[in-house]
Amino acid sequence: MNTTLEQAIGQSQHRSLLSRIMSYQVFWVFLAALIACVTLSLVTDTFATERNLFNVTRNFAFVAIIAIGMTTVIASGGIDLSVGASVVLSAVVVGMVMAAGYPFWLAAAAAIGAVLLVGFVNGILIAYVGMPPFVVTLGMLSFARSIALVLSNNKMIYEFGPDQDLLLWIGGGSTFGIPHPLIVMVILAFVMGFVFKWTAWGQHVFAIGGNENAAILTGIPVPMVKVSVYMFSAFTAGITGILMAGWLGGVTTNLGTAMELTVIAAAVIGGANLAGGEGSAFGAVIGALLIEVIRNSLILLGISTFWQGAFIGSFIVLAVAFDRIQKLRGQE
Amino acid sequence: MAERLRLTGIGKHFGAIRALHAVSLSIEEGQVLGLMGDNGAGKSTLVKIIAGNFRPSEGEIHLDGEMRDFHHPRDAQNAGIEIVYQDLALCDNLTAASNVFLGRELKRRTGPVRIIDYKTMHRRAGELFAQLKSETRPRDIVRKMSGGQRQAVAIARTLLADAKVVLMDEPTAAISVRQVAEVLELIRRLRDRGITVILISHRMPDVFAVSDRIAVLRRGELVADKATIDSSPEEVTGLITGAIESA
Numbered sequence: 001m002n003t004t005l006e007q008a009i010g011q012s013q014h015r016s017l018l019s020r021i022m023s024y025q026v027f028w029v030f031l032a033a034l035i036a037c038v039t040l041s042l043v044t045d046t047f048a049t050e051r052n053l054f055n056v057t058r059n060f061a062f063v064a065i066i067a068i069g070m071t072t073v074i075a076s077g078g079i080d081l082s083v084g085a086s087v088v089l090s091a092v093v094v095g096m097v098m099a100a101g102y103p104f105w106l107a108a109a110a111a112i113g114a115v116l117l118v119g120f121v122n123g124i125l126i127a128y129v130g131m132p133p134f135v136v137t138l139g140m141l142s143f144a145r146s147i148a149l150v151l152s153n154n155k156m157i158y159e160f161g162p163d164q165d166l167l168l169w170i171g172g173g174s175t176f177g178i179p180h181p182l183i184v185m186v187i188l189a190f191v192m193g194f195v196f197k198w199t200a201w202g203q204h205v206f207a208i209g210g211n212e213n214a215a216i217l218t219g220i221p222v223p224m225v226k227v228s229v230y231m232f233s234a235f236t237a238g239i240t241g242i243l244m245a246g247w248l249g250g251v252t253t254n255l256g257t258a259m260e261l262t263v264i265a266a267a268v269i270g271g272a273n274l275a276g277g278e279g280s281a282f283g284a285v286i287g288a289l290l291i292e293v294i295r296n297s298l299i300l301l302g303i304s305t306f307w308q309g310a311f312i313g314s315f316i317v318l319a320v321a322f323d324r325i326q327k328l329r330g331q332e
Numbered sequence: 333m334a335e336r337l338r339l340t341g342i343g344k345h346f347g348a349i350r351a352l353h354a355v356s357l358s359i360e361e362g363q364v365l366g367l368m369g370d371n372g373a374g375k376s377t378l379v380k381i382i383a384g385n386f387r388p389s390e391g392e393i394h395l396d397g398e399m400r401d402f403h404h405p406r407d408a409q410n411a412g413i414e415i416v417y418q419d420l421a422l423c424d425n426l427t428a429a430s431n432v433f434l435g436r437e438l439k440r441r442t443g444p445v446r447i448i449d450y451k452t453m454h455r456r457a458g459e460l461f462a463q464l465k466s467e468t469r470p471r472d473i474v475r476k477m478s479g480g481q482r483q484a485v486a487i488a489r490t491l492l493a494d495a496k497v498v499l500m501d502e503p504t505a506a507i508s509v510r511q512v513a514e515v516l517e518l519i520r521r522l523r524d525r526g527i528t529v530i531l532i533s534h535r536m537p538d539v540f541a542v543s544d545r546i547a548v549l550r551r552g553e554l555v556a557d558k559a560t561i562d563s564s565p566e567e568v569t570g571l572i573t574g575a576i577e578s579a
């Protein structure tokens with residue numbers, strides 16, 4: 001009796017690897033991106049060039065870095081619309097502090113400090129005051145972008161003082177032929193993939209997204225975890241702001257405009273569930289990759305980039321539909 | 333037997349709502365108390381106060397003769413009080429083992445960081461489910477589980493903590509008849525280990541099957557507290573509805 005029960009338990013754990021993999025949305029998105037890449041390299045002779053791949057990887061790294069932060073927020077059951085504003089705030093702060101003659105590291109610390117404050121205020125209003133994340137971060141989107149305008153007086157920043165070369169190298173340079181933003185993205189993805197699975201904080205983020213009430217009842221410090229989640233999301237936006245400033249070699253105040261939408265799309269396409277409790281760092285990266293590949297392919301194929309939104313929109317709906325189908329199958 | 337838990341004059345207000353008023357109760361080691369009452373009578377509120385989710389507006393809680401003032405569920409957990417919630421309070425998106433250990437994950441050190449020790453958690457959770465004779469698998473996602481399996485997960489949490497007092501809010505509400513029998517059997521097993529159980533249930537047969545004593549709340553007040561053998565389902569029904577004033 002006991003052995004049969006244990007056998008039954010043992011057997012059902014060995015559900016075939018293939019069927020497990022196929023139940024992951026990330027797998028299908030990865031497949032779609034891969035097919036797009038292969039098709040493009042066959043159909044066009046411009047896609048698989050070093051120059052183009054360099055651009056693609058760097059562009060998608062910016063979205064992917066923030067999408068990892070956004071995935072964390074979404075996994076906790078929230079949303080952060082203020083990331084695009086944090087990008088420009090960070091870029092303006094780093095630019096202005098450097099232009100004033102201070103070293104890069106000090107400027108970067110100031111920029112990160114500024115966006116951490118943005119995340120902290122978001123988190124406090126959401127976790128302790130109990131306001132809806134959508135409203136709080138929408139307000140912050142407007143507020144932080146406005147602060148960036150005030151600070152820079154809406155002037156482009158293109159002189160970065162004594163450390164200018166360092167900034168341009170950090171954002172626009174590469175090591176071993178790999179663009180720096182991509183290196184940052186890979187490190188962040190591995191670290192967060194690890195943190196989500198192997199740390200109590202990661203488990204608690206997903207627990208809160210799964211059932212916030214249960215998380216509270218089991219004694220998890222839910223408000224503190226939530227504040228940390230919004231600060232982390234702002235942090236990823238801040239890092240991106242600094243990298244983008246270096247990449248562009250100048251900071252304009254329209255930087256990061258509407259970026260929150262692309263980032264949320266990347267997270268959702270990568271399997272983050274807007275209802276909370278699901279998502280992965282790897283998924284965020286793959287989601288961002290698919291979006292960038294689509295954008296790039298439209299350009300290379302000479303199709304109007306106005307179509308990009310239609311594709312991304314369809315993918316978001318497809319991703320959510322995929323999730324619904326999985327749920328329905330699970331209920332059978 | 334020794335007194336385990338004593339409540340004196342417990343009251344609780346939510347703004348203008350008086351959820352509990354002057355509730356006094358005393359429960360011994362290894363006793364099962366059936367707590368009954370109509371919807372909104374204050375049963376869950378009372379249990380949540382004991383578990384440290386709410387602080388009482390008035391009154392005192394003594395555990396093993398010592399006065400306790402819980403500010404946080406973790407305070408009550410540390411004192412040996414565990415609760416199985418009405419809505420089970422499980423995270424559907426996590427595995428059975430993760431739910432059992434939620435908020436008290438086992439860690440192990442690798443290099444400079446302390447990471448979650450899934451291997452030990454899965455083994456321990458498996459042992460607990462085996463003790464419960466439940467077919468719940470530690471690695472399964474809770475979303476896909478039956479009502480009985482979910483119940484096992486929630487109850488395994490209390491076993492894990494080696495509790496002195498287990499509070500159960502409607503443990504048999506969402507499960508099949510066969511599973512009800514399992515849960516009642518489990519309550520007896522907890523009792524045999526000297527654990528004090530407070531069982532909230534609307535199901536008269538369940539309460540009469542396992543409880544040593546029955547307490548009835550009506551609109552926040554304790555209207556009865558007596559040995560199960562001295563009572564009857566008819567009397568309890570009367571007490572719940574108010575047809576019988578008190579007993």
Ligand SMILES: Nc1ncnc2c1ncn2[C@@H]1O[C@H](COP(=O)(O)OP(=O)(O)OP(=O)(O)O)[C@@H](O)[C@H]1O
Binds near residue numbers: 346369370374
């Ligand atoms: N967090 C809260 N805030 C405000 N009022 C509350 C809260 N929790 C409970 N109440 C109120 O306190 C009263 C008692 O509720 P409680 O949940 O304890 O009842 P119950 O006996 O458990 O009912 P049920 O059988 O439906 O579970 C109700 O009037 C309820 O609306």
Ligand SMILES: [Mg+2]
Binds near residue numbers: 418
């Ligand atoms: Mg209740």
